[in-house]
Amino acid sequence: MSDPVTGAAVAVQHLSPWQLFLQADIIVKSVMILLVIASAWGWAVILDKVVRLKILERRASRLVASIQEGLPVASLADSFATASPNDPFVLVYKAMVEEHARSADLVHTEAQRDGLQERVHRVAQLASSSALEQLHSRLSGLATIGAVAPFVGLFGTVWGIMNSFQGIAASGNTSLAVVAPGIAEALFATALGLVAAIPAVIFYNRIGTDIGAYGKKLTAFIGVFEIELSRQLAKRGDRNGLRVA
16 A cells, blocks of 8 residues: 555645646646746836836936036036936926027017927926836836736636546546645646736836836926026016016
């Protein structure tokens, strides 16, 4: 007679993740592969966003510090000219400076000065929205993984348990050695779903919060530029003998 303890030990040896995958039904295998791909893609997005936001935060601190030293509105400041051209602060600043340059010959009356400030504000908002939209890109994929992956894993679990019950019915044997592998395969699919979903949900919220905080800094920067622009336009109006509101 075989030793039950030895039989159980042999069964446990075959319950490694790789063995569970190899022994699984084709449907359960497909679910596992899909969840692994989703998890890998999610981590790629997470690492890209976290690293990029850290770099942008460091640049933002340096650029904001340079604002305190004076920010020209007619040309690019040296600190912005040497920064990465794809940085949102640089993109917004360039957009405002270029709009100011295009409108330089139009500023003669108080109404034209007000129009310039309005155009600069709109250009800055458009550039800011575009830059933040780029930062938000692919975050919807993380939200989808966080919402859907557990249910995909649950589908694999239900399918695996159904196969296990069918195996029990066909063999007429309800011992643990017969039931355990199929149940383990099914539960492994649920585990993979959670492994994919939990980091996606956590980092979706964290990254979204970080982008929101970065957007507030960008909005504050636009406000500083507009204040400086208004001050310079007011001085120009005084020199031209115009009434400054």
